[in-house]
Amino acid sequence: MADPSPAQERDLYRDLVAARRLDVELVRWQRQGIIPAFPPSFGQEAAQVGAGAAIDPTRDFAFPMYRELGVAVAMGVDMLGYLGNHDGSWNGGRHDPVASRFTPLQSVVGSNGPHAVGWALGQRLDDREGVAVAFIGDGGTSQGDTHEAMNVAGLWNLPVVFFVTNNRWAISVPESSQVAGGSIVARAAGYGFPGVVVDGDDVLAVRAATIAAIARARRGEGPTLIEAQTYRRGPHATSDDPSRYRTLDDERRDAGEDPLDRYRADALERGVIDTAFVQAVEDEMTTWLEGIRGHLVSPAPRDGSEMFDFVYAEPTSELLDQKAEWAKGAAL
Ligand SMILES: Cc1ncc(C[n+]2csc(CCOP(=O)(O)OP(=O)(O)O)c2C)c(N)n1
Numbered sequence: 001m002a003d004p005s006p007a008q009e010r011d012l013y014r015d016l017v018a019a020r021r022l023d024v025e026l027v028r029w030q031r032q033g034i035i036p037a038f039p040p041s042f043g044q045e046a047a048q049v050g051a052g053a054a055i056d057p058t059r060d061f062a063f064p065m066y067r068e069l070g071v072a073v074a075m076g077v078d079m080l081g082y083l084g085n086h087d088g089s090w091n092g093g094r095h096d097p098v099a100s101r102f103t104p105l106q107s108v109v110g111s112n113g114p115h116a117v118g119w120a121l122g123q124r125l126d127d128r129e130g131v132a133v134a135f136i137g138d139g140g141t142s143q144g145d146t147h148e149a150m151n152v153a154g155l156w157n158l159p160v161v162f163f164v165t166n167n168r169w170a171i172s173v174p175e176s177s178q179v180a181g182g183s184i185v186a187r188a189a190g191y192g193f194p195g196v197v198v199d200g201d202d203v204l205a206v207r208a209a210t211i212a213a214i215a216r217a218r219r220g221e222g223p224t225l226i227e228a229q230t231y232r233r234g235p236h237a238t239s240d241d242p243s244r245y246r247t248l249d250d251e252r253r254d255a256g257e258d259p260l261d262r263y264r265a266d267a268l269e270r271g272v273i274d275t276a277f278v279q280a281v282e283d284e285m286t287t288w289l290e291g292i293r294g295h296l297v298s299p300a301p302r303d304g305s306e307m308f309d310f311v312y313a314e315p316t317s318e319l320l321d322q323k324a325e326w327a328k329g330a331a332l
Pocket residue numbers: 067107108109110136137138139140141167169170171232236
């Protein structure tokens with residue numbers, strides 16, 4: 001079940017390249033002033049694409065943080081909508097979360113764990129078979145919200161996969177300075193569910209581990225913590241300067257092999273892709289990226305009243321007053 005077909009392998013390769021090429025362009029576009037900010041995923045593509053490819057978008061639901069570009073690519077989330085979070089036009093993205101099975105992006109570290117657990121409880125109460133996949137960073141595991149989410153999920157045996165991307169850093173804080181006991185995966189035992197360490201730079205291993213964890217949750221056997229070990233190669237975000245807390249030598253020593261180069265070499269050797277396919281994917285991506293850039297440089301005007309409309313399902317009278325005040329100014 002966990003072995004991908006040749007067609008699925010080609011999709012994995014295409015998604016890895018898409019995630020990499022878009023990531024590189026987004027950093028450039030931020031430097032060109034086209035978007036205000038971006039948190040790069042360079043080097044984390046295998047962890048992201050492998051996990052995203054394992055999620056069944058007809059039944060399951062992804063609860064991302066802010067660094068899940070490759071998951072969104074692999075799940076086929078509308079990319080211009082997703083980028084609404086990073087182009088500054090819409091906090092959390094403009095994609096349709098329900099249709100995409102991919103929630104708005106979360107910048108509040110740890111907050112998406114309880115969301116995933118709540119959704120999983122809803123599946124249980126409605127007698128449905130969906131599995132929630134919460135994406136949490138190594139730093140996110142130090143948050144109280146994550147503890148509460150894992151504790152309740154373990155206690156109630158809920159269908160949740162806690163996919164922890166351990167990229168060794170939480171902005172400037174290394175894993176060693178914030179993980180008591182020295183191991184993220186070991187925490188699962190305290191919540192009464194299994195923990196699995198996977199090489200986060202091996203897309204096939206990540207996909208297989210995530211498929212297994214989702215299948216287990218769907219069988220009613222409860223949560224799994226997956227610790228995908230990878231490395232954040234660049235800055236935390238385009239506003240960050242990693243030379244303040246680590247050297248380039250540190251980075252080169254610790255980063256390991258590039259996950260995209262690794263999978264390309266492996267897939268070529270096994271004959272699931274060939275050099276013509278590799279070139280065709282590059283060409284396809286160039287066209288795709290030009291289209292995205294075109295949209296980002298000429299955004300459609302937005303109605304400012306959106307600021308007020310989606311804060312609450314039922315707006316408060318204060319909010320309505322503020323909207324009316326704002327409308328007077330907007331009409332001038
Ligand atoms: C509740 C909360 N505290 C602090 C921050 C500031 N902050 C943003 S990202 C981040 C580090 C998160 O690290 P990790 O969970 O390892 O994810 P990574 O950025 O490495 O992908 C912090 C502390 C925040 N956004 N939310």
